[in-house]
Amino acid sequence: ACSSGQGEDGGGGDGQHDVAVILKTVSSPFWLQVAGGVERAGQETGANVTIQGATAETEVQEQIDLVRSAITQQVDALVVAPTQADQLQPILDQAVGQDIPVLLVDTDIEGWDGKVSFVGTDNHGVGVTAGEFILEQADPGQVAVIRGVPGNPSTDDRVDGVLETLEGSDFEVVADLAANSDRAEGRAVMADILTANPDVSVVFAANDDMALGALEAIKSAGLAMEDIMVIGVDGTSDAVSSMTAGELDASIAQNSFDMGRTVVEMTVQHLDGEQIEAQVDTGVTVVTPENAEEYGSQLEDQEADLS
Amino acid sequence: MTVTTDRIGAPPPDAPGRGAQGRSRGLFAALTVVRLGPVLLLLLIVAVMALISPVFLSPFNLGNVGLEASVVAILALGQLLVIITAGIDLSVGSVIAMSSIIAALWIRDLDLVSGWLVIPSMVLVGGLAGAINGTLYVKGKLPHPFLPTLAMLMVARGVALLVSGGQPITGMPESVNAIGSARIGQMPLAVLLVAGLAVVVGVVLRRITWGQWIYAIGGNREGARRVGVPVNRVTISVYVFSGMCAGTAAIVVSGQTNSAYPTAGNLMELSAIAAVIIGGASFFGGRGTVIGTLVGALILGVIQNGLNLMNVPSSWQYVALGTAVVIAVELDVLRSRLETRLRTVRTEESES
Amino acid sequence: MTVTTDRIGAPPPDAPGRGAQGRSRGLFAALTVVRLGPVLLLLLIVAVMALISPVFLSPFNLGNVGLEASVVAILALGQLLVIITAGIDLSVGSVIAMSSIIAALWIRDLDLVSGWLVIPSMVLVGGLAGAINGTLYVKGKLPHPFLPTLAMLMVARGVALLVSGGQPITGMPESVNAIGSARIGQMPLAVLLVAGLAVVVGVVLRRITWGQWIYAIGGNREGARRVGVPVNRVTISVYVFSGMCAGTAAIVVSGQTNSAYPTAGNLMELSAIAAVIIGGASFFGGRGTVIGTLVGALILGVIQNGLNLMNVPSSWQYVALGTAVVIAVELDVLRSRLETRLRTVRTEESES
């Protein structure tokens, strides 16, 4: 695939590769990290990278439209983080049909062989990691889990991973509620959980925002931070500072920066005719108060500035 | 003196004023252009987009625009009828999810060979949801359809999540996929579907008694009751129709994605309502046209597509889309004022 | 024969009917209870919740309910004024995000010691957004406030994302956190804030000329213009006030989460509007009360809290919340019919 030459964004003419990166959204810390990695790789490889995302993680239709307009612009390659795996497949098939190679990042479309490669960690694995962390670090007791937007596969998979890992253990899941990935709702839901189950000792939230909200609820209920273990996901800088302050107990980070960087590097390699792997697991990092400072310092310069 | 329809001071319809013939003809032309109404607005926006992005006018991209606007357009056509009766239907977005999921499950679990049955099923489920909306509002004597349709927004989403277990259902019959993605030449099938639906709605509104009743109810609900319009039945019917449109939109969405998923259609109700209002309908009922509604949906689609083509980042997209909507409607306000002005001037001309 | 206010056939206000004294007294009592109106409804729902969940009535949980309902209640009080003028303000949810982010940034970047300045800043930014809404609608002569406020919904969210770079800003001044989470006894400060705001809105609506004008505009906009009400100014003022309420809600949200984040307030406008409508206001304007609105917000809060206490899974929550809203409003419809019925019966009694 080569550029059509009619694009006005000047990519094709000077022999650069036009790579369109379409993330789920670019309005949350996690995706900004991915975007940071993408940008870095863009600078390093000299590819002409555009980053876009839907207005929210649930807007499948918007993402489809974005892919479609990338096809219209005849980009050289597409990197997509599918909001809903199966829903993106038809439009991605169209891209492949137009000889535009597609690489997936963060979320795989299982069983789809149109893709060149998939780079990421599966969210279920994140949940399993969190579950194992709980089994290791916490004293058996009552567990509460807080989901994201109901029906959002990423956050649901994380929670399911936790629930499966804890099954049959001494931990009893007493509350399983959704807080729409929102910090204030995380607080409200946690407040209600504490009322109904005052003995809850472990809280898993499907992202850091909700975990931080839950912390506020615990604080304002007058409970001691040490008595309740709170775990989030994503390893955002807010989560890191909270851990440094001794509040949050852990955040499972998906190495988002690496994800973004790796996928673009591989895309460029592919466009240059090199052989690349069909799947790369960028792994997870369990961030805890012990390694928080170190992890946090590398975050600083990784984030994209898209405005 | 028993003249009934003498237009006071107006010229005989055939003679365009006697005095300043030339100027009058210019006026006439200007008036004709201005009277294109919302279409004029759309042409303007398209022109701007074409200037900004060279690929915009490529047939393939125009097909894209049509495809992207089609879901909103279908919903908006249903919403139009509802809004003409001074109502609102907030549930359409969730109903897309519910009807596609239920139909998909039904087809899958019954292992029906004839997959096209999924099409009427979606429409049917949508219509059922609409019937519940309408009945709750009318028979339940709720003060405003906001309440039952907001409740349906929640319930339908809940049902979609429940029956699907939160999981998407992948694999749609060929027929559905064709509606969602196939093109005849560069013309997407979905656009033809919208066109067909628009013609039906247009005919009902303009040529059939039922449609006239819809306008009458929006203009004066109590009055309609007094002259014997079956107000309750007509009101329920528009919600049923809006639900059926949501079911139809579900077909397109499922076809575009080859699947049914429980978060489909999220917030689509806002776009649909916006399209109808941008198209000149009034929330207070009694006003609104099919052409306006289609233009409203296309304006949203064209702006969105243009922003995507220009790779505008999503936070800027919010700002740009919001601003563009206001500018577009503001232009239409100016246009219609100009129309009144031109008409008055023309009357004046022809009098002197 | 120049009696002006003789209530035809009505009893003198002091004597509760002469005939069947006992029955009449019973009627009187029933009427008094039924007239509690929306409050009666709330009491009913609270009773049901208390039966289902033993912890529901604990003071701490009631504090939670208050805290959770407070954001919606604040938005709803602003929305109430807008809806009384037959308008709508869709932007409040996004304005929460924009005003909290801008204020937080301003305070952080100017490195101001006196952190409490963030409080007026948020209110100010919210008021500004409202002023833009109102001015666009009134001066821009847009056909309906749906359009400018929908545009603001998008623009404010975009601005929040842009200026924050998508990142939350953690760490709020003590004063803000106090408003969001502190309690006096079990009574959250935020609830007191709501109470204060409610009193202000109530006084304005019932006791001040300006408030009467708001009702007048909703009842008959053109009529209000004719009798010399400054319609434009009053209309703009309600949007400014609604924006300021969004700014105030931003304080509570920021205090609750000790942060400002660009996705805050998402979809809150729907809850706020729902609270107002559940509380008996009319989308067609001219009707609505503060008590009703507070009850509306509390009904939503209580149901949500109850579902959480019972650990109802989220898909069921959608279904349950939707159903509960319809049942609640349906009950109110029945209640108000009963009220009319009782009053008629009482008139009848007193005549015989």
Next chain:
Amino acid sequence: MTAPIEPAGAAGGAPVLEIRGAVKRFGAVTALAGVDLTVGHRQVVGLLGDNGAGKSTLIKAITGVHQLDEGKILLDGREVTVDAPTTARAHGIEAVYQDLALFDNLDVVTNLYLGHELTRPRGLRGLGWLDRRAMQRDAQERLEKLQVHLPDLRGHVGLMSGGQRQAIAVARACAFASRILILDEPTAALGVRETRNVLDTVRRLPEDHDISVILISHNMDHVVQVCDDAVVMRQGRVVGTAVPSPETVEDIVGMIVGAKEGAGQKGRSA
């Protein structure tokens, strides 16, 4: 309520419409406190009374807009339940309401035919194709009879003058009544000539189309000109009846304002 009230308007032909003991309460207001009324075949009955006497409420009960709390409605001697305007219309009753019930967003022709649309094929009600041309033609004729100036039959009624609006409402009711025509102050906003035409029409209708008319009016001249019988209400009750003529006008006015009370007179209650 025990005072003897003579049946009003018993003269002129068999009764087409009878109301017996009609009571209607709106919360604390009793708009009708036991009204009896009889309208004979081909009769024009004037319904008179002060503002707030209950005239409009009574006719709204007849047309099914309101439901009576107590009392009966008899058509041709048979008791009927008029629970909705459609029922009344099915019985051949049409009305011009005081608040007109026009559709401001629709044009004149549509307003005239709403609920009685001419369609092709004729039978189909809601689903038929509108036969606009036929309606337009017919509308033109009817309006010419009333001699109303309308700027444009396709103009929206919302922009018309007060009299133009009223004329449209009157033309509409006159066109479709087949048994009873009810006119609630039909000439209040009409000009001199239009009023004359409407009164002419009312006078001719009973003979020409075999229908009865109830006319509410505050104008004694009009009542004397067209009514066979006058029924006077006050505060929800019938306080008297009279055959209107230049001689009885004085008496009737007396009954209306309460200075003098007629046949079924009764003191003020409450």
Next chain:
Amino acid sequence: MTAPIEPAGAAGGAPVLEIRGAVKRFGAVTALAGVDLTVGHRQVVGLLGDNGAGKSTLIKAITGVHQLDEGKILLDGREVTVDAPTTARAHGIEAVYQDLALFDNLDVVTNLYLGHELTRPRGLRGLGWLDRRAMQRDAQERLEKLQVHLPDLRGHVGLMSGGQRQAIAVARACAFASRILILDEPTAALGVRETRNVLDTVRRLPEDHDISVILISHNMDHVVQVCDDAVVMRQGRVVGTAVPSPETVEDIVGMIVGAKEGAGQKGRSA
């Protein structure tokens, strides 16, 4: 428009209000095609004409509801621009509109005082505390003068009878006019007694409160009873003036319906 039109209503005192060459077009409809009108000090001028003649449009131009396309408005000989109802009110002009402009969702007292609220402290307009008690007392008095029966002063106006509503609108305008009172068919829905009271009020107002009155009416009796001068409009033009008296009624009606044309007569145009 070149036909000689004599200034109407030039009698009785110095002119308070003069309209010169008023033209108002609504799209293709010309509602006013060059109207001149003069209202003298303490004069009651009757504005007559067929339905759709342009009467309401003319008075709406005076009260600032509509803006004239051409023509001038002079108050006490000085040209003024009345670009909004507030301006007219500031000049002491109050009106009862044909469509009343009441607030159905508000009670009687509020309707009476809207835009003229009594507040404490008095000066503050929008921000003052409503002095409900004072308004209630005052309202009671005013309504008693018109002798209207209202079921409850705290009842919503939307539920009142047609005549009750009109009486409220009339009471309102009469209370606040300080220079010119405009009444557009103020007695159309009123009962016999209420009409008498309104006409009495109109007759007394000029002397008692030093104001002028424009009265639109289709009722010749009323015009003869209270008007000093009558101006007849037809199709957007003034077609004649006359001093109304039992003798001239015939002529005036002739001008209205077009059978006979008066002073400033002119053939039908286009």
